[in-house]
Structures are given as C-alpha cells and as structure tokens.
Amino acid sequence: MSPEDTNLNADLMSDETTQAPPSAPGAARTAAVIPAAGRGVRLGPGAPKALRTLGGTPMLIHAVRAMAASRAVSLVVVVAPRDGAAEVKTLLDAHTLPERTDFLVVPGGENRQDSVKAGIDALPPGYDTVLVHDAARPLVPVDTVDAVIEAVRDGAVAVVPALPLADTVKEVEPRADGPEPVLSTPARARLRAVQTPQGFERATLVRAHETVTENVTDDASMVEQLGLPVVVVPGHEEAFKVTRPLDLVLAEAVLARRRKNDGF
Ligand code: CTP
Ligand code: MG
Numbered sequence: 562m563s564p565e566d567t568n569l570n571a572d573l574m575s576d577e578t579t580q581a582p583p584s585a586p587g588a589a590r591t592a593a594v595i596p597a598a599g600r601g602v603r604l605g606p607g608a609p610k611a612l613r614t615l616g617g618t619p620m621l622i623h624a625v626r627a628m629a630a631s632r633a634v635s636l637v638v639v640v641a642p643r644d645g646a647a648e649v650k651t652l653l654d655a656h657t658l659p660e661r662t663d664f665l666v667v668p669g670g671e672n673r674q675d676s677v678k679a680g681i682d683a684l685p686p687g688y689d690t691v692l693v694h695d696a697a698r699p700l701v702p703v704d705t706v707d708a709v710i711e712a713v714r715d716g717a718v719a720v721v722p723a724l725p726l727a728d729t730v731k732e733v734e735p736r737a738d739g740p741e742p743v744l745s746t747p748a749r750a751r752l753r754a755v756q757t758p759q760g761f762e763r764a765t766l767v768r769a770h771e772t773v774t775e776n777v778t779d780d781a782s783m784v785e786q787l788g789l790p791v792v793v794v795p796g797h798e799e800a801f802k803v804t805r806p807l808d809l810v811l812a813e814a815v816l817a818r819r820r821k822n823d824g825f
Contacts (some may be wrong), residue, residue: 589689591710593628594680597621597696598669605806609642611696616816622656623699629662630703633710637662638683640669640676664700677780678770686761691766693780694758700815701800707761719784720760722796725752756796764814765789
C-alpha cells in the first residue's frame with residue numbers, strides 16, 4: 562500500500578477505526594442490522610429516540626458509525642420509524658460515513674422483534690454473518706464490535722457481548738400495590754448484563770425469527786429457545802443503552818471525554 566493509500570484510509574476512517582481485516586472479495590461478508598424504530602417512551606416526550614442528538618449528532622448516526630467503524634462490516638441496514646424512513650435516508654446522506662460501507666433503510670414494526678425481522682428480510686445474499694445492534698447503544702467501541710464478529714467467524718452461531726453486574730439481583734413477584742415478595746437471589750457471579758451488537762450466523766438468526774413468536778427483548782434468547790448454543794464475549798461499559806434521561810447525561814459526558822482525548 563502506498564503512503565497515499567494510507568492517508569486516504571486515515572481520512573475515511575477518522576474517529577475510531579478497527580484493526581480487523583475486511584472480508585476478502587467473495588468471502589463471507591458481515592452486515593449489521595440496526596433497529597431504530599422505537600419511540601423512546603422511557604426517555605420522555607420528544608423526537609423518536611434514535612433521532613435525538615448527542616453532541617449535536619443524531620444517536621442513530623453514532624450507532625451507524627460505530628458499526629461501519631469495523632472494517633469487516635460492509636453493509637448497514639437501518640430499521641427506521643415506520644413513518645420516518647425518508648427522514649433517516651436524508652440523515653444518512655447528510656453525514657460523513659465510510660465509503661466502503663453500503664447502507665439500506667427499511668421501515669420498522671410494532672415491537673423490536675418485528676423491526677429486527679424487517680431488517681433481516683432486507684438483507685441481500687452473500688452476508689453470512691449478521692450483527693444486530695440497538696440504535697440506543699450509540700457509543701459501543703469498535704473493539705467490541707470486532708470481538709463479536711471474530712467469535713462468529715470462529716464458529717459460534719450466536720454471540721453476545723456482556724458485562725458482570727454491579728448490583729445484586731433479586732427475582733420478585735411483581736406487584737403494583739405494595740412491597741414485592743422476593744422469590745430468589747441468583748448468584749451474581751453467574752449473571753451477565755447483555756449488550757449489543759449481538760452476532761449471528763445468518764441462517765440461525767433467520768430460523769430463530771421464523772420460529773419464535775413470543776415477544777422477547779434480545780435476539781440471542783430466540784436462538785437459546787431453538788436449543789442452540791449462545792456464547793458471551795466481554796462487553797464494554799461504553800456500550801450502555803440510552804434508555805432514561807440520566808443515560809443521556811452519561812452519553813454526553815462520554816462523548817465530551819472522547820472529543821477531549823482526540824484533541825478536538
Ligand atoms: N426498536 C425498534 N422497533 C420498535 C421498538 C424498538 O426498532 N418497535 C429499537 C429501538 O429503536 C432501540 C432498540 O430497539 O434502538 C432497543 O429498544 P429500547 O431501548 O426499548 O428503545 P425504545 O423501544 O425506543 O424505548 P422505550 O422502550 O423506552 O419506548
Ligand atoms: Mg422498547
């Protein structure tokens with residue numbers, strides 16, 4: 562590679578970049594599906610969550626960049642709010658994104674599972690590894706993305722990044738009208754808090770979405786229901802989900818720290 566090529570790559574890949582090799586031409590390729598069709602009810606009134614800004618840039622654009630930062634990811638499918646596909650396309654066009662990555666936008670569904678299914682259904686042939694990544698986790702570092710992809714390429718059919726818990730967890734009998742009886746206290750050392758991107762062998766993910774009809778909050782649990790193995794790789798604190806208003810404060814602080822460290 563000439564020095565000019567190196568510079569060109571550096572320009573294209575400002576911000577975080579990845580050391581993972583891109584897929585060789587003709588080899589199995591990796592696509593990322595980003596469900597971004599939720600309203601963000603827990604965040605309070607305002608625009609759909611994925612379109613709210615962090616450091617002046619829509620959360621969705623951060624999430625897209627986080628996936629496209631991996632050199633292994635050559636397609637990103639964004640699942641937009643049902644009446645917001647045109648707006649999302651405009652947003653993608655208006656922001657700088659790596660030229661080596663293709664983008665598709667499809668309208669989402671009633672719940673997260675329907676939205677992910679819409680994204681999977683839009684995948685062209687040739688993408689054998691599929692990541693599913695919440696738009697609501699805009700700050701996941703590229704090393705975490707690459708670790709998930711690598712585990713799938715090494716033969717796992719389903720991979721989730723996850724972290725040990727800080728809090729002790731209790732199972733309760735849920736009650737709205739008074740104290741809730743505790744049923745059990747699972748051993749914390751055996752528990753993990755699960756993040757995204759989750760990575761899948763494509764055929765397994767497709768089968769999981771065709772087979773499991775009950776509403777679930779993560780795709781790996783559907784693979785578990787098929788009786789297939791799911792493995793965990795280390796997640797990252799900065800891959801937290803923006804769910805409630807306090808999470809926005811944390812996300813802004815993480816971004817501000819990154820910008821300071823990057824010197825701009
Ligand atoms: N999601 C989606 N389609 C839906 C619901 C959720 O694509 N019908 C996406 C969200 O946009 C988000 C991810 O799934 O990126 C995780 O969901 P969550 O954090 O629950 O986001 P929301 O459903 O938007 O938030 P809330 O539950 O507070 O309304
Ligand atoms: Mg939700």
